[in-house]
Amino acid sequence: MAKKAKSRTIPVRLISMAMTGYFRTMIRPRTHRPLSMLKYDPVVKKKVLFLEATKGGRNK
């Protein structure tokens, strides 16, 4: 049986680097480099850096 085709895009979780536990979920192309952006964190009420969380070193 043929292997199931992987989707072109994947959902990723961008974690607030303010260590508040706040995160945003985004969809990016599988082959794209990991996402990172400055976004608002409502817990600390500031724009902070959000970095994509790795799963099993996929982003390395």
Add this chain to the structure above:
Amino acid sequence: MATPQPASGLLNKLPTRLLNFFARYPPQHYSAAVRPPPTDTTPAPAQASEEALPSPYTPNRDAKGHKRPDPTEFSVTRALLYSNPDHPNPFLPRKNFRTGKWIGPRIGLRTQADLVKLAKKYNVEELLPAGRKSTEFKETRKTERGLQVKGTGIGQKVKGHKWERTMETRLEDRRKAMMEMPEMIRLWKQRGHGRGWKKWPKK
């Protein structure tokens, strides 16, 4: 409250159980009213230490973090539990100072409670000997102990919710992270907005 000397008519109205009790333990010798006032024992800690050392009613609560009060310390409730050496209070345990053994009260706590309830009903509670079931003792103890909320005593604490227990460390982590945030953002911008970023958080 009734006066220590009941009216003669009252005697006929009292139930047999109370009458029997008063016949055996006459109020003029045994009742709480003939006890010396508790203030008398205040300047005499030696007497308190002799009379009210480890009580058999106090189980070992040290294991639960309960801080046992100093038994030699004067307390009003302890002074209330008075026993005349000539007429030993039937509601209180006694210590045999020769053998060092405790003798239980002549009348058990459950029976004491029954008697107190009965006496209260007929308004003659003051004629009973001093005991742990008396209204006076219970009220004094309540005022003496104050608000009995678990965890508020010295050296006591409650477990609490997990978010309460970890609150301090989480806030500290957050504070540290926010201190380093401008530097992190500067580095991130310097490395091409994440193109050369190596330290990705683990999920």
